[in-house]
Amino acid sequence: MSDKIYIFDTTLRDGEQSPGASMNLQEKLRLAHQLVRLRVDVIEAGFPVASPGDFECVKTIADQVRDVEVAGLARCNEKDIDAAWEALKGGEQPRIHTFLATSDIHLRHKLRMSREQMLERAVAMVRYAARYTSNVEFSAEDASRSDLDFVCEVFEAVIQAGARVLNFPDTTGYALPDEFGEKIRYLVEHIPSIDKVILSVHCHNDLGLAVANSLAAIAKGARQVECTVNGLGERAGNTAMEELVMALRTRADRAPFHTDIATEQIYPASKLVSSITGIHVQPNKAIVGANAFAHESGIHQDGVLKERTTYEIMNPADIGLTKGNIVLGKHSGRHALKRKSEELGYSLSDDQLNRVFARFKKLADVKKEIFDEDVEAILMDEVLRIPEAYQLLSIGVMSGSNSLPTAAVRMLVDGEEKNGAALGVGPIDATFRIIAELTGTTSKLLYFSVSSITGGTDAQGDVLVRLEDNGRVVIGQGTDPDIITAAAKAYLNGLNRLRYLASEEERRREGAGPAIS
Numbered sequence: 001m002s003d004k005i006y007i008f009d010t011t012l013r014d015g016e017q018s019p020g021a022s023m024n025l026q027e028k029l030r031l032a033h034q035l036v037r038l039r040v041d042v043i044e045a046g047f048p049v050a051s052p053g054d055f056e057c058v059k060t061i062a063d064q065v066r067d068v069e070v071a072g073l074a075r076c077n078e079k080d081i082d083a084a085w086e087a088l089k090g091g092e093q094p095r096i097h098t099f100l101a102t103s104d105i106h107l108r109h110k111l112r113m114s115r116e117q118m119l120e121r122a123v124a125m126v127r128y129a130a131r132y133t134s135n136v137e138f139s140a141e142d143a144s145r146s147d148l149d150f151v152c153e154v155f156e157a158v159i160q161a162g163a164r165v166l167n168f169p170d171t172t173g174y175a176l177p178d179e180f181g182e183k184i185r186y187l188v189e190h191i192p193s194i195d196k197v198i199l200s201v202h203c204h205n206d207l208g209l210a211v212a213n214s215l216a217a218i219a220k221g222a223r224q225v226e227c228t229v230n231g232l233g234e235r236a237g238n239t240a241m242e243e244l245v246m247a248l249r250t251r252a253d254r255a256p257f258h259t260d261i262a263t264e265q266i267y268p269a270s271k272l273v274s275s276i277t278g279i280h281v282q283p284n285k286a287i288v289g290a291n292a293f294a295h296e297s298g299i300h301q302d303g304v305l306k307e308r309t310t311y312e313i314m315n316p317a318d319i320g321l322t323k324g325n326i327v328l329g330k331h332s333g334r335h336a337l338k339r340k341s342e343e344l345g346y347s348l349s350d351d352q353l354n355r356v357f358a359r360f361k362k363l364a365d366v367k368k369e370i371f372d373e374d375v376e377a378i379l380m381d382e383v384l385r386i387p388e389a390y391q392l393l394s395i396g397v398m399s400g401s402n403s404l405p406t407a408a409v410r411m412l413v414d415g416e417e418k419n420g421a422a423l424g425v426g427p428i429d430a431t432f433r434i435i436a437e438l439t440g441t442t443s444k445l446l447y448f449s450v451s452s453i454t455g456g457t458d459a460q461g462d463v464l465v466r467l468e469d470n471g472r473v474v475i476g477q478g479t480d481p482d483i484i485t486a487a488a489k490a491y492l493n494g495l496n497r498l499r500y501l502a503s504e505e506e507r508r509r510e511g512a513g514p515a516i517s
Contacts, residue, residue: 002256005248006198006224009035009241010044011273012057013073014202015232021277022473024386024500025057032061034272035068035229038265040241042069042095044226049074049083053504058084062091071095071137076125085132096129099139099167102146102154119154123161130162137165139202144170148183152190159193165224166197170213173206173236181216188221200224203239205231210239215247218257229273230281230288242266242287242319250313267320268344275380278464278475280451287319328375330364337375344372346379355382363460366481371454377462377479386500389414390439390492397484399427407431409488413439428487435488441495443469450483463490469498 012028015021023031028045035043045061046054062070070091074080076098088094100111100122107113113121122138129136138158140151155166168187170180184201188194201217201224203210214225231240245261252258270288274281283290293316328340334357341348341356348356359378364370391412399405407430408421418438424430432445447466452459461483465476476494480486 002252002258003223005218005257005259006041006200007241007245007259007261008042008044008071008200008202008224008226009038009040009228010202010226010238011035011228011232011241012061013044013046014226014234014238015228015230015273015277016046017234018232018237018277018279021232021279021475023276024497024504025053025060026386027276028057029060029064030383031269031272031276032065034265034269036065037262038269039260039262040068041224041260042071044071044073044097046087047073048087049080055083055087058087059090062088062094066092069093069095069135071097074098074129076100076121078125078128081125081129081132085129089132093135094133095135095137095165096133097137097139097167098125098129099141100125101141102151103142104147105145106142115150119157122154123157126158126161126163134162134164136163137167137200138163139167139169139200141169142171143168144175144180144183145172148186149190152187155187155191156193159191159197164197165200166194167200167202167224167226168217168222169202169226170204170210171202173204173210175203175209175213176207177209177212177216180213181220184217184220184222194221198224200226202226204233205236205238205240208236210237211243211247214239214244215255218248218255229269230279230285232273232277232279240286242270246287246314246319249318263318264320271376272380275376275477278466278477280449280464287314293321328360328364328370329368330361332360332364332370340372340375341379344376344379346383348379348383352383363481367458367460369454369456369458373453374460377453377460381477381479386496388492388496389499390435390495392485392488392492393417395431395485395488397427397431399430405430407434407484409434409438411435411438411492427484431484431488432491435491435495439495441469441498443467443495443498446473448487450487453479461486463487465490465494467491467494467498470502472498472501474498474501 016023032043045058048055048058058072072084072088074084084096126136126138143151199222201214201222203213227239227241227244229241231237245259248255248257281289337357337360338353356378393410396408405424405427410419420434420438422430422434424433446468450461450463453462460479460481463478463486467474474494474497476490478486478489478493
């Protein structure tokens, strides 16, 4: 029987630290439920003391999501640990994850602590956390650049204080695979009580080696890997969950380990994370990239047609990748649409189904062939929608080589109908100018992209914008067969998100948020 590797998913915490990848409560809860379908072992839901919003997200996920351990991050101090437990205590299997750096670089320049002081603090705070729960994880930040004998001393001491999981992070993504594996072997051989705990690793991808380092660590004794969907995370990201899991599954001959991951949920999880964060997966990314199972070479195509395994080491169906078969059209009814939604991982309320069905029928009138990707675009927009202070009613544009780009917009602003027109450098610039004027907003456009959801000239355009206002950065998305309309929807989606964030911050300032001090 192969050893189990526990999957600790930190997409909601470390993954959210990617610039522009912030998620609201509804989006985090939606993703948490998908992670349960994926059958991860642990969801790190956030850093409760960081903000009232983070606290609320961790608490909501702990209270509502079952069949998984929910973890909250905490520095080694009583305030952080108290906040973490307050957020987690309603959970089915709560875990306090506390951390403190062990490298001399961090001790000297960041913490201004001696090794002795660090050891004393770590032991005291693990013991403090263990008063709340026996499920305590301790991480030695920057462990891969730390003195290994000191890390062994710290790890043995926190085991005695009540830690159940020990995490050895490559915080800066500095290690090489053979080196990192040897460090894990050294820990296993030099920590007397190592058999009483699970040894974990958390690798960053600064040198593109996070997955390789995690696999090397597993080979030498690590049994938990901290990772994210799509490898999301700050800087170059974290260990990509899908790559690690499929490497273990595909090469079981050389890596006799297994996970409990429901691999057919990998692709839906990847799409969901990409849609929520607005961070698209690069086409040539392993496992979930658009080209991962594409074959352009005639030799490759011929081989795959004769026998799939000639050039495919994995079956696309194993990760839940559909081929976009056309199963819905303008004559399809609610029942068929609801069933397709469930196949795509969405459980709809009656109100959501009504909204999705109305959008579907409207699209079916102008687009003959409806693919899974088309349906999912509508589902994402409707299921994850936030309160809409700004709503588009109609838009008309004029543009051409011999005319001034002009956009006329009719919309609702807090329920009041407004309309106007503006000139711009191009039709999208004109559209954004008049929307900003009608809404009275002054956000800055940081990023704009447009892509096609499916093939064909009648494909829906998928527009993504990144907006900034008063230090808040949000993603806005919009889909429509007309890309100018899609751009207007994306811009308004971003403006609605900015307004929603501002209103949530105001609500918390007025005392409606949780007390974590």
